[in-house]
Amino acid sequence: MEKETAKETVSKNFIEQIIDKDLEEGKYEEICTRFPPEPNGYLHIGHAKSILLNYGLAQKYHGKFNMRFDDTNPTKEKVEFVESIKADIKWLGADWEDRLYFASDYFEQMYEAAVKLIKKGKAFVCDLSAEEIREYRGTLTEPGKESPYRNRSMEENLDLFERMKNGEFEDGSKVLRAKIDMASPNINMRDPVIYRVAHMTHHNTGDKWCIYPMYDFAHPIEDAIEGVTHSICTLEFEDHRPLYDWVVKELEYPHPPKQIEFAKLYLTNVVTGKRYIKKLVEDGIVDGWDDPRLVSIAALRRRGFTPESIKMFVDLCGVSKANSSVDYAMLEYCIREDLKMKKPRMMAVLDPLKLVIDNYPEDQIEYLEVANNMENPELGSRKVPFGRELYIEREDFMEVPPKKYKRLYPDNEVRLMNAYFVKCTGFEKDENGNITVVHCTYDPESKGGNSPDGRKVKGTIHWVAGKTAAKAECRLYENIVDEEKGVYNKEDGSLNLNPNSLVVLKDCYVEPALAEAQAYDSFQFVRNGFFCADCHDSKPGEPVFNRIVSLKSSFKL
Ligand code: ATP
Numbered sequence: 014m015e016k017e018t019a020k021e022t023v024s025k026n027f028i029e030q031i032i033d034k035d036l037e038e039g040k041y042e043e044i045c046t047r048f049p050p051e052p053n054g055y056l057h058i059g060h061a062k063s064i065l066l067n068y069g070l071a072q073k074y075h076g077k078f079n080m081r082f083d084d085t086n087p088t089k090e091k092v093e094f095v096e097s098i099k100a101d102i103k104w105l106g107a108d109w110e111d112r113l114y115f116a117s118d119y120f121e122q123m124y125e126a127a128v129k130l131i132k133k134g135k136a137f138v139c140d141l142s143a144e145e146i147r148e149y150r151g152t153l154t155e156p157g158k159e160s161p162y163r164n165r166s167m168e169e170n171l172d173l174f175e176r177m178k179n180g181e182f183e184d185g186s187k188v189l190r191a192k193i194d195m196a197s198p199n200i201n202m203r204d205p206v207i208y209r210v211a212h213m214t215h216h217n218t219g220d221k222w223c224i225y226p227m228y229d230f231a232h233p234i235e236d237a238i239e240g241v242t243h244s245i246c247t248l249e250f251e252d253h254r255p256l257y258d259w260v261v262k263e264l265e266y267p268h269p270p271k272q273i274e275f276a277k278l279y280l281t282n283v284v285t286g287k288r289y290i291k292k293l294v295e296d297g298i299v300d301g302w303d304d305p306r307l308v309s310i311a312a313l314r315r316r317g318f319t320p321e322s323i324k325m326f327v328d329l330c331g332v333s334k335a336n337s338s339v340d341y342a343m344l345e346y347c348i349r350e351d352l353k354m355k356k357p358r359m360m361a362v363l364d365p366l367k368l369v370i371d372n373y374p375e376d377q378i379e380y381l382e383v384a385n386n387m388e389n390p391e392l393g394s395r396k397v398p399f400g401r402e403l404y405i406e407r408e409d410f411m412e413v414p415p416k417k418y419k420r421l422y423p424d425n426e427v428r429l430m431n432a433y434f435v436k437c438t439g440f441e442k443d444e445n446g447n448i449t450v451v452h453c454t455y456d457p458e459s460k461g462g463n464s465p466d467g468r469k470v471k472g473t474i475h476w477v478a479g480k481t482a483a484k485a486e487c488r489l490y491e492n493i494v495d496e497e498k499g500v501y502n503k504e505d506g507s508l509n510l511n512p513n514s515l516v517v518l519k520d521c522y523v524e525p526a527l528a529e530a531q532a533y534d535s536f537q538f539v540r541n542g543f544f545c546a547d548c549h550d551s552k553p554g555e556p557v558f559n560r561i562v563s564l565k566s567s568f569k570l
């Protein structure tokens with residue numbers, strides 16, 4: 014039978030609709046997008062959205078994707094960030110091939126563009142102070158006042174601008190301004206400053222320049238020089254678009270790029286601001302910019318998130334013009350979905366209690382065949398050692414069980430996962446009343462955890478054989494901020510920290526196969542969640558695991 018051809022039901026987002034139209038109208042032959050970070054910090058999950066959006070569009074339309082460092086502001090930028098940003102984008106899978114650019118390489122062209130505006134009578138050198146410029150600017154309800162320097166002659170402007178470049182003027186004493194409209198309802202159009210004097214060393218151009226272009230002037234030029242067609246940015250730049258359009262029009266670029274704004278990605282109760290993260294790092298509250306409790310891309314990677322899970326998350330969030338905030342649980346849902354079929358399910362005991370099988374031969378170790386992932390047979394199986402002394406989770410034994418408790422308690426029989434049925438015969442306590450050892454007997458006929466005679470056990474618990482176990486450290490995380498109180502303290506604006514955001518368990522026992530885990534290797538630990546070997550602290554023989562996410566959640570799509 015012939016299948017009905019699937020209708021084109023996949024709806025396109027508003028940016029794709031704009032691109033479709035531009036291509037149909039022949040505005041551009043091929044599209045080109047870019048990701049333009051300022052190298053002044055680490056990238057976070059919000060940037061991932063922008064990266065994957067821009068790269069994804071270039072892929073989808075067989076266009077180009079440019080990686081450009083927007084490094085026109087020498088004060089805050091650092092080479093260290095250039096490298097971390099490149100690594101993060103590569104990891105996410107966005108490939109800029111040989112299209113790596115630095116806005117600072119265009120300083121000469123930007124200078125010439127400014128000269129061109131002066132020659133067209135569209136820019137002037139202004140001697141007002143920053144304070145005065147603000148006063149003259151007017152307000153949302155009142156028009157601005159023209160600068161007394163607005164009508165300088167073209168020759169004088171050219172001369173002054175050149176002398177600005179030559180270092181004849183002090184910082185802040187002169188600026189170059191676009192000559193647009195002091196009465197414009199859009200304040201960004203009231204003769205905006207496009208160049209300032211700043212005697213500063215730039216990480217790329219050194220001391221060559223002492224004038225630097227402002228963002229609103231530089232960005233459209235960068236886009237135009239590179240042949241970017243769709244310059245995608247976030248909503249706060251919507252009011253700057255008329256200025257963007259003015260710059261590309263006055264500079265007469267043959268195929269002017271267009272700016273399109275979309276809503277930023279916000280996560281509820283999550284800290285993304287550079288300022289706050291910097292303080293957490295400096296105060297030693299977190300272990301660097303990649304502390305697994307943060308949502309920088311480096312932190313998510315260290316925690317054990319995958320590029321696929323982040324892509325899935327970003328896709329689920331969609332692209333919109335309206336600001337909204339997404340729950341962190343959705344990101345957790347995505348990593349769970351990504352890992353559940355891909356990763357082996359291993360046994361690890363986080364809070365160990367010794368279990369002795371008194372009728373099991375003293376020195377015997379047997380190797381049980383265990384499927385690596387019951388839902389995915391392709392992952393094969395492994396041999397897990399079993400012996401007389403085991404570790405089980407402390408919470409899997411109770412001296413006096415509450416109703417409905419199905420795990421171990423005196424006289425109760427349970428299944429040791431993949432191994433045997435065992436029946437609790439007793440336990441020992443120390444002088445403080447803490448249970449130190451649980452005793453049981455096993456039924457040799459129940460090998461593999463199968464009932465020998467049709468008798469049922471209600472509980473199944475996991476275990477690690479004592480003799481061959483590897484010791485491991487496991488780190489459990491909660492939100493770094495207190496969700497009840499909200500992210501920010503209402504009084505002083507500081508963060509409301511959650512004191513339980515990190516729990517370190519140093520005496521966990523894991524099956525021997527986990528002892529050699531390599532950095533970033535991840536696994537499902539039965540009942541306890543997905544874990545990833547920490548890239549800084551885990552060593553062969555002394556593994557350290559970060560919990561990526563627990564196994565269950567009330568989150569529903
Ligand atoms: P932040 O202030 O959050 O650190 P930023 O805007 O200063 O970010 P840039 O380096 O200027 O960081 O941003 C690079 C690109 O990433 C820009 O195109 C910007 O629009 C985009 N971007 C930044 N934050 C988000 C976000 N939360 N969601 C989507 N895109 C974002």
Ligand code: MG
Nearest residue numbers: 050051053083
């Ligand atoms: Mg910025």
